[in-house]
Amino acid sequence: xxxxxxxxxxxxxxxxxxxxxxxxxxxxxxxxxxxxxxxxxxxxxxxxxxxxxxxxxxxxxxxxxxxxxxxxxxxxxxxxxxxxxxxxxxxxxxxxxxxxxxxxxxxxxxxxxxxxxxxxxxxxxxxxxxxxxxxxxxxxxxxxxxxxxxxxxxxxxxxxxxxxxxxxxxxxxxxxxxxxxxxxxxxxxxxxxxxxxxxxxxxxxxxxxxxxxxxxxxxxxxxxxxxxxxxxxxxxxxxxxxxxxxxxxxxxxxxxxxxxxxxxxxxxxxxxxxxxxxxxxxxxxxxxxxxxxxxxxxxxxxxxxxxxxxxxxxxxxxxxxxxxxxxxxxxxxxxxxxxxxxxxxxxxxxxxxxxxxxxxxxxxxxxxxxxxxxxxxxxxxxxxxxxxxxxxxxxxxxxxxxxxxxxxxxxxxxxxxxxxxxxxxxxxxxxxxxxxxxxxxxxxxxxxxxxxxxxxxxxxxxxxxxxxxxxxxxxxxxx
Numbered sequence: 001x002x003x004x005x006x007x008x009x010x011x012x013x014x015x016x017x018x019x020x021x022x023x024x025x026x027x028x029x030x031x032x033x034x035x036x037x038x039x040x041x042x043x044x045x046x047x048x049x050x051x052x053x054x055x056x057x058x059x060x061x062x063x064x065x066x067x068x069x070x071x072x073x074x075x076x077x078x079x080x081x082x083x084x085x086x087x088x089x090x091x092x093x094x095x096x097x098x099x100x101x102x103x104x105x106x107x108x109x110x111x112x113x114x115x116x117x118x119x120x121x122x123x124x125x126x127x128x129x130x131x132x133x134x135x136x137x138x139x140x141x142x143x144x145x146x147x148x149x150x151x152x153x154x155x156x157x158x159x160x161x162x163x164x165x166x167x168x169x170x171x172x173x174x175x176x177x178x179x180x181x182x183x184x185x186x187x188x189x190x191x192x193x194x195x196x197x198x199x200x201x202x203x204x205x206x207x208x209x210x211x212x213x214x215x216x217x218x219x220x221x222x223x224x225x226x227x228x229x230x231x232x233x234x235x236x237x238x239x240x241x242x243x244x245x246x247x248x249x250x251x252x253x254x255x256x257x258x259x260x261x262x263x264x265x266x267x268x269x270x271x272x273x274x275x276x277x278x279x280x281x282x283x284x285x286x287x288x289x290x291x292x293x294x295x296x297x298x299x300x301x302x303x304x305x306x307x308x309x310x311x312x313x314x315x316x317x318x319x320x321x322x323x324x325x326x327x328x329x330x331x332x333x334x335x336x337x338x339x340x341x342x343x344x345x346x347x348x349x350x351x352x353x354x355x356x357x358x359x360x361x362x363x364x365x366x367x368x369x370x371x372x373x374x375x376x377x378x379x380x381x382x383x384x385x386x387x388x389x390x391x392x393x394x395x396x397x398x399x400x401x402x403x404x405x406x407x408x409x410x411x412x413x414x415x416x417x418x419x420x421x422x423x424x425x426x427x428x429x430x431x432x433x434x435x436x437x438x439x440x441x442x443x444x445x446x447x448x449x450x451x452x453x454x455x456x457x458x459x460x461x462x463x464x465x466x467x468x469x470x471x472x473x474x475x476x477x478x479x
Contacts, residue, residue, distance in 0.1 A: 136279015
């Protein structure tokens, strides 16, 4: 019997018992659909996580540490021994001389509440926002990605250094009631703002201020850009210097630009960009006054001109004894995490297909009981045992394949529906657009189809063997 004849005969047998076949196939649909839906969630989360990293030009960034760092899954980022190297301004100048390097600067960021002063009815009023990151950047680190995200104003430049200036995120301004909404974030009756919208002029020139407590010498005048405040009291620790007091220090920055945080960085934790020197000043003041903090930096960021040279420059820095981490290291760790997640989700979802396994086996055994005389006639006409086995295995595989195709389609459709609901909910809450938590990849669809057919074939092996072992004489007596 030819394979084509076996397929035609098997499908005809399935069509004769439509209800039973449908119920068995439906079990496979549920099992494969659950696998596709659950594993596609893991894939979507992985793709979404990596896409957040790609919003910054991180593919061309090498993070340098004083010590070697582990890139293994369980101890990622931890020092792995060896004497720490020094990272200071002199080392930064050495790194800048490496061919292919675009910019080198210390990783300076400070968490604080965003407060903006505005004039209302002739009086200055402070508008309080949420916590935000203040990030110091040098001029040469402002790549086209940063400039393309600019909606109004400009960044500082070598020709126009603009002391104590800042570039702030548009969404944060809107949440504080100081700026217009971006497209997709507007409320009913509001008109969204685009790049160059004249309404941004009301924001440019406002003052951002950041406050923190700092121990200063008694009677020391405030530095430039600080507000003088009365002491909040003497030393709070008996071990502190009795000649110091704790003051609430306020630093002020003029807004010179507005950018779209959905197009750069992490939209859930946006940053206020300030010039690098001002970032250094903030970090020094946050630690201690007068530059008495330990010299050197904890991290240095090396920006590469071309992503194809990132590994090359990383090897050069490794050879000098420094610890380095790149986006590729992060991707590998993310991969380990999500491989485990997808395996767990897939294993849980496979329970449905295991249940379908017994349904297929039961259906095939029932088919043998109903077609005993038919099998006897086929054997009497010369059909070999291998051909009988093939008929039932093909029949089981057809059930698995048909159910898998519909299950994959159903899982994909449900995932798309969840994506639409999730995207709507996230955008409504002020989050980024294009959020896709479910993603069906070709290997997932192909793997699920193969796995379903394999399970169906395994389920059909015993019934097929049992059918091939029927005695033709006994089978014909059942007529």
